Amino acid sequence: MAMIYGIKSFIRANIGILAGLVVLCVVIAVLNPNFLTTNNLMNVLRQTSTNLYLALAMTMVIILGGIDLSVGSVMAVSGVVTAMLIALFGAPLVIAVAAGLLVGTLFGALNGYVAATTIIPPFIITLATLNIGRGAAYVLTDGQPVRVMSDAFNFIGSGYIGGILPTPVLYSIIFVILCYLIMNKTKTGRYIYAVGGNPEAARFSGINIKRVKFFAYTFSGFMAGFAGIVLASRMFSGQPTAGVAAELDAIAAVVLGGTSMTGGYGRIGGTVIGALIIGVLSNGLNLIGVSSFWQYIVKGVVILIAVYADVIKRKTA
Amino acid sequence: MSQKLLRMSGIAKRFAGVHALKGVNFELESGEVHALLGENGAGKSTLMKILAGIYPVDEGEIFIEESKAAIHSVKDAQALGISIIHQEISLVPHLSIAENIFLGKEPVTKTGWIDWKKMNEEAQKSLQRFGLDLSPAMPVKKLTVAQQQMIEIIKAVSFRAKIIVMDEPTSSLTEKEVEFLFQTIGHLKEQGVGIVYISHRMNELFAITDRITVLRDGILIGTVKTKETTTDQLISMMVGRELTQYYIKDTVPESGGECVLSVHNLSKKGVLNGVSFELKKGEILGFAGLVGAGRSELMKCIFGLDSFDQGEIRIGGNPVIIRNPNDAIKHGIAYVTENRKEEGLFLIRSVQYNITIKLLDKFIKWFRVNAQFENRKTRQYIQELSIKTPNPEQEVRNLSGGNQQKVLISRWLATNPRVLILDEPTRGVDVGAKAEIYAIMNRLVKEGVSIIMISSELPEVINMSDRIAVMYKGGIRTMLSRAEFSQETIMHYATGG
Numbered sequence: 028m029a030m031i032y033g034i035k036s037f038i039r040a041n042i043g044i045l046a047g048l049v050v051l052c053v054v055i056a057v058l059n060p061n062f063l064t065t066n067n068l069m070n071v072l073r074q075t076s077t078n079l080y081l082a083l084a085m086t087m088v089i090i091l092g093g094i095d096l097s098v099g100s101v102m103a104v105s106g107v108v109t110a111m112l113i114a115l116f117g118a119p120l121v122i123a124v125a126a127g128l129l130v131g132t133l134f135g136a137l138n139g140y141v142a143a144t145t146i147i148p149p150f151i152i153t154l155a156t157l158n159i160g161r162g163a164a165y166v167l168t169d170g171q172p173v174r175v176m177s178d179a180f181n182f183i184g185s186g187y188i189g190g191i192l193p194t195p196v197l198y199s200i201i202f203v204i205l206c207y208l209i210m211n212k213t214k215t216g217r218y219i220y221a222v223g224g225n226p227e228a229a230r231f232s233g234i235n236i237k238r239v240k241f242f243a244y245t246f247s248g249f250m251a252g253f254a255g256i257v258l259a260s261r262m263f264s265g266q267p268t269a270g271v272a273a274e275l276d277a278i279a280a281v282v283l284g285g286t287s288m289t290g291g292y293g294r295i296g297g298t299v300i301g302a303l304i305i306g307v308l309s310n311g312l313n314l315i316g317v318s319s320f321w322q323y324i325v326k327g328v329v330i331l332i333a334v335y336a337d338v339i340k341r342k343t344a
Numbered sequence: 345m346s347q348k349l350l351r352m353s354g355i356a357k358r359f360a361g362v363h364a365l366k367g368v369n370f371e372l373e374s375g376e377v378h379a380l381l382g383e384n385g386a387g388k389s390t391l392m393k394i395l396a397g398i399y400p401v402d403e404g405e406i407f408i409e410e411s412k413a414a415i416h417s418v419k420d421a422q423a424l425g426i427s428i429i430h431q432e433i434s435l436v437p438h439l440s441i442a443e444n445i446f447l448g449k450e451p452v453t454k455t456g457w458i459d460w461k462k463m464n465e466e467a468q469k470s471l472q473r474f475g476l477d478l479s480p481a482m483p484v485k486k487l488t489v490a491q492q493q494m495i496e497i498i499k500a501v502s503f504r505a506k507i508i509v510m511d512e513p514t515s516s517l518t519e520k521e522v523e524f525l526f527q528t529i530g531h532l533k534e535q536g537v538g539i540v541y542i543s544h545r546m547n548e549l550f551a552i553t554d555r556i557t558v559l560r561d562g563i564l565i566g567t568v569k570t571k572e573t574t575t576d577q578l579i580s581m582m583v584g585r586e587l588t589q590y591y592i593k594d595t596v597p598e599s600g601g602e603c604v605l606s607v608h609n610l611s612k613k614g615v616l617n618g619v620s621f622e623l624k625k626g627e628i629l630g631f632a633g634l635v636g637a638g639r640s641e642l643m644k645c646i647f648g649l650d651s652f653d654q655g656e657i658r659i660g661g662n663p664v665i666i667r668n669p670n671d672a673i674k675h676g677i678a679y680v681t682e683n684r685k686e687e688g689l690f691l692i693r694s695v696q697y698n699i700t701i702k703l704l705d706k707f708i709k710w711f712r713v714n715a716q717f718e719n720r721k722t723r724q725y726i727q728e729l730s731i732k733t734p735n736p737e738q739e740v741r742n743l744s745g746g747n748q749q750k751v752l753i754s755r756w757l758a759t760n761p762r763v764l765i766l767d768e769p770t771r772g773v774d775v776g777a778k779a780e781i782y783a784i785m786n787r788l789v790k791e792g793v794s795i796i797m798i799s800s801e802l803p804e805v806i807n808m809s810d811r812i813a814v815m816y817k818g819g820i821r822t823m824l825s826r827a828e829f830s831q832e833t834i835m836h837y838a839t840g841g
Contacts, residue, residue, distance in 0.1 A: 212711045214704045221701060224690045231649065231679070231687045232701060232755070233669030291692055 037296050043340055044283060044300050047333060051304060055311035062314055069193055075306030076195035077102075079299065080254040081277035082284075083206045084247035086298045089281050090210075091240065092223040092290030093149035095247045097138060098277060100160030102255030102270030105131040107164050109256050110173040110265025113180055120179050127259075128252045134160060135248015142244055143237035149244075157274070164267035173265040184260030195257055202250070207295045215242055224291030279326075280305055283333050304329070348410060349374045349538040350395075350507055355404035357390055357562075364390045365562045367404070372507060372538040377529060379541045379549045379570075382559035383582055383744075383774035388542055391559070392509050395540075396428045397421035408507075427500035428509040433492045435499075437485035442467035444484050445499045470498045474528055490521030497528060501537070508532065509540040514548060515772060518635040519835075526552050544774065545801075546575045558582055583776050590779055591807035592786045597626040603661065604794045605677070605763050607646065610655030615641050616818045619655070623763060623796060626789045630809030631798040632834045637815040639798045640682060643765050647679040648672045673702070678761035680752055682768040682798070684745075688752045691741035695733050696722040698740050699754045725754035729784060746777020753784065764788065765796045770804060782808060802831045816840050 038045060056062045081098045088095045109127030112118035118126075134156060141152045175181075186194040210216040218239045221229045229236055254273075259265045283301030286293025308329060312322045350372040357365040365387045372378050380388045393399045395406065397418045406413045408424050415421050435444045442464050443450075451459040451466070467480035476494055484492060493513060500508050514522045529539060529552055541553055549556060550570060558565040558581040565581045579590070605623040610616055616638050623629050631639045644650040646657060648666040656663050659675045666672045672679070681687040690698055699722050700707075707714040707721075722736045729750040733743055740751055749769065756764065766785070770778045785795055785808060799805045805812055812824045814837040821837040 208711045212708070212713050214708050217697065217701065217704060217708075220693060220697075221690055224692055225686075227687045228690055231669065231681050233648075233673055234701075235670070291690070 040294060041285065041297050041300055043336055044285065044297065044304065044333060047336075048300055048304050048307065051307055051311065055307065055314065059311075059314040062311060065191075067310070067314075069191070069196065071303075071306050071310045072196045072199065073193040074310060075302050076193075076199045077254045077258055078273070078276045078280060078305060079199050079302040080202060080250045080257075081247075081273060082280035082298050082302050083202055083295065084243075084250040085274075085277045086281050086284070086286055086293055086295055087206070087210065087219055087243045088149075088247050089278075089286050089288060090223045090290060090293040091219050091243045092226065093142060093240070093243065094153060094278070095135075095138060095244060095251075096150065096153040096274050097134060097156035097160055098247060098251035098254075099270035099273035099275075100157045100164065101131050101134045101248055101251035102258060102273055103164040103265075103267055104134065104160050104167070105252035105255035106259030106269050107167050107173060107255075107265035107267055109180075110175045110259050111167065113177055114173050114175045114265075120177070123180075124183070124256055127256045128249060131252015131255065132245060132249040135245040135251070136241070138248065139241035139244030143240040161267075161271075164269075168265065168267045170267060172262075172267070175259070175263055175265070180260055181263060182260075184257040195261075198253070198257070203295065203299055210295050215239065219243060220291060222290075276305060279330050283330065285337055304333070347374045348372075349376075349408070351407040351410070352391070352395065353405050353407070355391060355394060355406075356402050357387075357394060357399065358402055363562050365394075368559065368562070368564045370557060370564075371567075372540060374506070374536040374538050375533045376555065377533065377539045377541050377553045379543065379553040379556040380559065381543075381549065381556055381578060381582060382565075383776055386559040386582070386774075387562040388559055389511065390562075392428060392511070392540065392542070395421065395426060395507075395509065397426075422503055425504055425506035426509070427503055427505035427507070428511065429493070429496045429500060429513060430511055433489070433496060435484045435492055435495060438483055440481050440483055441471070441478060441487075441495055442480035444495060445470065445480075445502055447499075449503075466502075470502060474498055474531065488521070490517050490524060493517070493525065494528060497532075501532070501535075505537065507538050507540070509542070511542045512544070512772070513541075514543065514545065522548070544772070546578065549578075550575075560584055579775055582774075590775075590782070591804075592779070592783045593628070593808055594786065595626065595790050597624050597789070597810055601625045601627070604659070605646075606658045606661075607642075608656040608658070610642070610645060610652055610657070612641070612645060612650070612652040612818075614818075616645070616652065619818075619820055621813055621820060621823065623794050625794055626792050627810045628785065628789055628795045628797055628808055630805040630812040631796060631815060632800075632802070632805050632812050633815035633821075633838050635800070637838065638818040639815050640767055641818075642815070643679060643767060643796065643798065646672070647677060647765065649679075673759055673761075676760070676762035677765065678756035678759050678763070679765040680749075680756055680767060680769060682771060684748055684752050689740050689748060692739055694737045695726070695731065695740055695743070695751055696736040698751050699725050699758065702755055703758045721758065725758065729754055729757075730780060744774070744777070746773040746780070749773050749777065749781065750784075753781070757788075761793065763794050763796065765798075767798045768800065769797060770799075770801070802834060805834070806831070814838050 061067060085095060105127040108130050109123045112123035112126055113120065138153055138156055141147060142149045184195060188194060188197055218234050221234055222236050222239050226236065255270060258269055280301035281298050282288065283304055284297030286297060308326060309322055312325060348371060352370040355365050355368045368391060370391065382388050390399065394401045397415045397420050400416065406415060413424055445467050446463050451462045453459045464480045471478055471480060474494060484495060513525060517525060532539060543549060553570045555567055555569055556573065556578065557567040558578065560582060601624045603622045604625050608620050610619045619642055633639050641650065645652045648668045648671050657666060658664065664675055685691060696718065700718055703721060707717040726733065726736065731750045732747050740748055769781055773781065789795060797808060806829045810826060812829060812834065814821045814824065814834055816838060824833065
């Protein structure tokens with residue numbers, strides 16, 4: 028019963044972009060029926076995964092009234108660190124992955140600490156760590172990809188569960204559930220909405236604003252680290268150029284999902300659909316044979332239309 | 345008073361099926377100050393927004409100087425000489441006084457550049473005409489709120505406004521600034537400008553208006569001459585029933601009762617100097633004083649929102665250290681801010697969210713939410729404080745001011761405070777809700793809660809307090825007991841006497 032109610036309210040809350048996603052899928056399926064094969068649909072979900080990890084955490088950061096531009100660079104650093112530990116130092120997989128996650132988390136904690144304790148705008152803070160992270164990835168690798176020959180490592184990003192479910196999609200499901208629970212079922216989630224919606228009121232209510240900010244940015248760093256490791260695994264290498272501009276796709280997914288850039292308002296469910304729209308769009312355009320140059324233009328136009336439609340909807344509501 | 349400046353007749357307006365206005369008539373003569381009175385939601389602002397071209401009218405006609413006017417946009421309204429001065433100041437803070445006055449209609453030279461010389465001269469003339477000794481080049485952000493409001497008025501007049509609507513213009517002004525505003529209104533009257541004056545403050549209506557029109561639930565209740573009416577008559581017109589007892593205060597704390605909170609010699613450089621007072625169990629301690637006397641600043645120190653240099657706070661006789669609001673809450677202190685929209689409420693979130701945000705520890709453990717407990721608590725407060733909301737999921741921004749205030753009070757009552765600090769608890773709240781808030785206060789002190797109430801409304805402090813601390817320039821000037829209460833005495837001390 029509660030489940031059915033949950034699905035109903037999910038559809039009602041996201042009716043606009045949900046309709047957009049369906050229309051998009053129908054149009055692509057008509058132009059190329061191969062779109063609808065199980066294989067390709069799993070592909071779409073897998074290709075969407077990395078962006079979804081970033082976008083889920085980005086949703087929290089944006090609802091909080093912040094932004095995290097550093098995630099693309101943090102992906103690169105984490106991927107590179109993990110790959111180097113395996114390839115150059117022969118470290119056990121668990122240690123290497125843990126180290127990659129730790130690096131991502133530390134970057135996030137740095138963002139969070141500065142955002143919580145200074146008045147520097149998060150846009151600037153994370154713009155700085157974006158550069159620091161990218162630079163660190165280049166310095167560590169001397170600009171060269173670090174190749175990893177390890178089946179176990181490769182399984183992280185390229186394996187299948189039960190021969191059908193790609194591992195990255197499994198992680199997506201787990202993280203969506205986790206983030207949904209955080210935002211809807213924990214004190215931290217409510218505090219994120221509070222701080223983003225009205226920071227002064229949060230202060231007057233005795234909410235520990237610093238702790239909430241620190242949590243959100245640190246989580247974002249962790250998720251970027253995770254995304255970086257999965258990506259490195261899929262590419263058999265830690266690449267210092269990995270994740271360039273990944274933050275922009277993540278922000279696009281969040282915004283498509285109806286989260287307000289001014290903070291205080293947004294939903295995890297919306298972000299999932301937003302990320303799917305971006306994933307379906309690039310997969311579909313590839314299937315139809317649209318050149319990747321044109322794909323950028325199409326993506327830009329879609330973002331504008333979707334967000335404009337959302338603004339209109341909210342004005343008339 | 346002579347010519348009929350404005351006539352609105354049979355105005356009706358519906359919003360998504362709700363009748364906001366039902367056939368309302370309203371008139372304004374030149375040189376007249378005409379008040380619009382009514383509880384929040386009565387239709388005052390809808391009527392004025394129709395006049396200003398913000399909402400289109402569904403039915404009815406508007407005549408300006410007896411000729412039919414078609415107002416489809418704000419521009420139309422401005423061209424007809426209609427100007428609204430909103431509660432919130434709408435000047436551009438970084439631009440100068442002159443630039444603000446001429447915003448959108450800057451004088452230009454023959455070559456098309458802005459004529460700065462002319463602009464500043466004209467602005468200077470206007471400033472002098474209204475008795476303001478300010479340089480037109482001064483950025484608006486450096487002015488006081490009252491001065492900014494004057495600039496808004498000058499701006500309106502420079503648009504050749506014949507009709508000026510003032511929406512609660514005194515809500516953030518000090519006593520002295522109000523006086524100045526009234527002088528300005530006097531000037532405008534002499535020039536034949538008609539003024540629609542919206543305010544909840546009865547004493548102001550009696551001081552400057554000529555006629556008063558009362559609306560209730562979108563219906564015109566009546567228009568009366570100010571000279572021929574009384575506060576009681578107006579209130580019963582507004583609420584539609586006789587308010588038998590407006591201020592409810594039927595208990596007196598026991599003499600020699602226990603001291604719940606005491607403050608000793610609290611000082612903060614440039615803000616507070618050596619403040620000491622005691623709060624007794626079940627007492628309402630009023631804090632009167634002018635804006636800037638340090639009343640809210642004192643409470644923010646007690647609540648841990650601000651730090652102080654010296655002094656001591658004791659709870660039940662024991663010295664305590666309060667570094668942040670959570671420390672204060674642990675000691676049983678709650679603080680309801682005077683700025684409920686800016687510092688109190690999460691406007692885009694639900695009534696339930698706002699009420700329970702300080703209760704989360706009681707029903708959320710990690711990922712487990714006891715929704716039943718949350719719903720029960722919410723319903724309890726909605727009922728106890730009779731908060732009018734269609735359902736607990738309603739966003740708080742859609743509630744009236746009075747109900748918003750009750751939501752905020754609920755949040756703090758949920759922390760079971762022993763000391764409740766209410767900062768201007770009835771500001772911007774309509775008469776009905778005011779009476780309800782007084783009733784809540786009365787109930788709380790009966791239950792043994794102690795209340796500190798900051799209020800700039802003298803009748804309110806006088807009728808609700810057991811004692812009144814009058815503050816002046818960061819210190820408590822005097823502590824009055826009930827027998828000594830009078831508006832004159834309080835003003836005497838509040839102004840440094």
